[in-house]
Amino acid sequence: MRIEKAMLVFKKDWREIRRNWQVILPILLVPLIISVFLPVILGLIPSFAVGQGSSLTGFETLIENLPSHVQEQLAGMTENQVMIYVMAVYFFAPFFLIIPLMASSVISSDSFAGEKERKTIEALLATPISDGELFFGKMLVSFIPSMIVTIVSFAVYTAVFDITAYGLFNGMLLLPTIDWILLIFGLAPTVALASIGLTVMISAKVKGFREAQQISVILLIPVLALVFGQVTGAIIFGPLVILALIGLFGFIDFAVFRAAVKLFKREEILTKLA
Amino acid sequence: MIPVVEANELTKTFDSHIAVDHLNFKVEEGEVFGLLGPNGAGKTTTIRMLACLISPSEGSAKVSGHKIDENPIAVRQTVGILTENPSLYERLTAQENMDFFAEAYNLSEPQEKAIRIRELLEFFDLWERRNDKVATFSKGMKQKLAIARALVHKPPILFLDEPTAGLDPESAKEVRDLMETLSQREKHTILLCTHHLEDAERLCKRVMIINKGKSVVVGTPDELRDRIAGKPKIQINLKKLDQKIAEAAKRVSHVEQVDVDKSASKLTIVLDDISSGTPEVVKSIVDAGGLILSVYTIRPSLEEAYLKMVKEKR
Numbered sequence: 001m002r003i004e005k006a007m008l009v010f011k012k013d014w015r016e017i018r019r020n021w022q023v024i025l026p027i028l029l030v031p032l033i034i035s036v037f038l039p040v041i042l043g044l045i046p047s048f049a050v051g052q053g054s055s056l057t058g059f060e061t062l063i064e065n066l067p068s069h070v071q072e073q074l075a076g077m078t079e080n081q082v083m084i085y086v087m088a089v090y091f092f093a094p095f096f097l098i099i100p101l102m103a104s105s106v107i108s109s110d111s112f113a114g115e116k117e118r119k120t121i122e123a124l125l126a127t128p129i130s131d132g133e134l135f136f137g138k139m140l141v142s143f144i145p146s147m148i149v150t151i152v153s154f155a156v157y158t159a160v161f162d163i164t165a166y167g168l169f170n171g172m173l174l175l176p177t178i179d180w181i182l183l184i185f186g187l188a189p190t191v192a193l194a195s196i197g198l199t200v201m202i203s204a205k206v207k208g209f210r211e212a213q214q215i216s217v218i219l220l221i222p223v224l225a226l227v228f229g230q231v232t233g234a235i236i237f238g239p240l241v242i243l244a245l246i247g248l249f250g251f252i253d254f255a256v257f258r259a260a261v262k263l264f265k266r267e268e269i270l271t272k273l274a
Numbered sequence: 275m276i277p278v279v280e281a282n283e284l285t286k287t288f289d290s291h292i293a294v295d296h297l298n299f300k301v302e303e304g305e306v307f308g309l310l311g312p313n314g315a316g317k318t319t320t321i322r323m324l325a326c327l328i329s330p331s332e333g334s335a336k337v338s339g340h341k342i343d344e345n346p347i348a349v350r351q352t353v354g355i356l357t358e359n360p361s362l363y364e365r366l367t368a369q370e371n372m373d374f375f376a377e378a379y380n381l382s383e384p385q386e387k388a389i390r391i392r393e394l395l396e397f398f399d400l401w402e403r404r405n406d407k408v409a410t411f412s413k414g415m416k417q418k419l420a421i422a423r424a425l426v427h428k429p430p431i432l433f434l435d436e437p438t439a440g441l442d443p444e445s446a447k448e449v450r451d452l453m454e455t456l457s458q459r460e461k462h463t464i465l466l467c468t469h470h471l472e473d474a475e476r477l478c479k480r481v482m483i484i485n486k487g488k489s490v491v492v493g494t495p496d497e498l499r500d501r502i503a504g505k506p507k508i509q510i511n512l513k514k515l516d517q518k519i520a521e522a523a524k525r526v527s528h529v530e531q532v533d534v535d536k537s538a539s540k541l542t543i544v545l546d547d548i549s550s551g552t553p554e555v556v557k558s559i560v561d562a563g564g565l566i567l568s569v570y571t572i573r574p575s576l577e578e579a580y581l582k583m584v585k586e587k588r
């Protein structure tokens with residue numbers, strides 16, 4: 001596979017996408033709002049929690065399931081500090097797995113289905129770009145922007161949280177932790193690649209963009225399961241769990257890419273022109 | 275001559291529908307070959323098989339010596355294709371569209387690419403609009419840009435699918451003129467799919483009429499016309515026509531039949547040999563005192579030939 005050909009497809013698609021504000025705005029705004037909004041809420045918790053009794057209600061299971069070394073860290077903290085620490089470091093972490101999926105879903109659903117709708121696909125398929133190069137290029141145009149958005153969101157989240165919680169934790173900077181770094185730079189890309197690969201594959205098989213997007217929503221379910229697992233305390237994203245998930249999703253990425261290229265049929269795409 | 279496109283029993287079936295039915299033809303190097311047929315005849319399916327966009331159900335084909343089922347990437351590199359729709363990226367400029375396709379077809383060396391793109395955009399009169407988004411172009415301009423895109427990597431073979439379809443007469447003429455210049459100046463081998471007989475008549479050396487996926491006839495436009503026209507005819511318009519002049523024409527050895535239209539002062543004459551017979555007929559009429567206003571050969575149009583052949587096969 002010639003990477004430069006995949007990059008050529010990426011550059012062409014990105015040029016088109018960046019001129020379409022209807023696509024760009026939701027990709028940029030939603031994650032950035034979340035990354036500012038969540039830590040600000042956390043910063044406001046102490047003022048809401050005054051006179052409300054125990055602020056740990058609902059977090060007991062999550063706290064009980066935390067690794068022992070984390071529980072040791074929590075030992076000397078007040079209830080408000082524990083709640084903010086747990087929410088900031090553990091509770092919200094899996095939401096950052098959803099950001100690349102949300103950000104990439106519009107672009108990856110549009111990858112082939114949009115070209116079919118706009119009747120540009122035939123000339124593209126007639127070029128000597130191989131199936132693998134074409135497919136990988138289409139994946140890159142979803143993957144690169146969504147990961148940039150995720151990393152920027154993470155940086156904003158970290159900065160806003162550390163600033164708002166600076167006083168409460170007596171000048172201690174809580175983020176980033178090793179878990180977060182593994183999650184953002186290891187797990188988020190592998191999860192995103194699996195989802196993007198499947199969505200691009202669906203996009204090549206269906207007639208139009210809406211059909212592709214509707215089907216691709218199903219792909220959020222496993223990731224939402226991870227989120228709820230963490231929220232309920234059933235799964236705790238410690239370094240080992242994250243590394244195991246990176247390995248698992250890395251394998252899934254490879255399998256999805258191989259299967260997608262094998263199932264990629266130019267003829268099928270042309271006969272399903274909208 | 276070497277055939278650069280060769281189809282052998284090329285067949286395509288979609289479920290139970292036979293779109294292309296055992297087509298056999300050869301296109302020689304430098305030739306403009308027309309695929310003529312009504313909508314749904316199988317022209318686009320044939321081009322898509324030859325461009326390795328879809329695979330044949332039966333039969334085989336070679337393009338520039340490459341078998342379409344064995345080396346599709348080499349085939350795609352060899353051909354330039356104008357698809358049914360212009361297939362242009364409307365949010366990109368003309369220059370960006372050309373840049374993308376140049377690199378996709380492996381024309382990556384920056385200077386060579388820039389020269390080629392400029393040459394084509396100037397040739398198609400689009401250079402001044404190179405930085406405008408394609409969405410702002412007229413239909414004719416988009417079609418010209420799509421042809422320029424097909425030529426960007428200097429392909430020896432061009433597949434043009436309905437290049438003048440949907441264009442107003444002025445734009446259609448402009449595109450036709452450009453194609454004529456292309457075939458003469460750049461010596462491309464062109465496979466032209468059309469149901470516009472004017473395109474085929476003006477541009478093609480040979481045409482194949484296909485109907486319901488089957489080949490009806492292959493030949494030069496003149497051969498197809500002659501095939502339905504039967505023996506050659508001439509029409510002579512006179513200032514005044516009388517019986518003596520008509521009799522003089524009938525006595526010429528090459529003349530087989532004379533139709534006399536006294537009201538229009540016109541003779542329609544069937545000859546066994548047009549080149550020898552015409553001067554003799556003219557001489558005999560002049561000798562008989564006839565004043566000739568005009569003499570011309572009656573030939574059916576390609577359209578008449580096409581309609582007759584398609585009708586016969588229904």
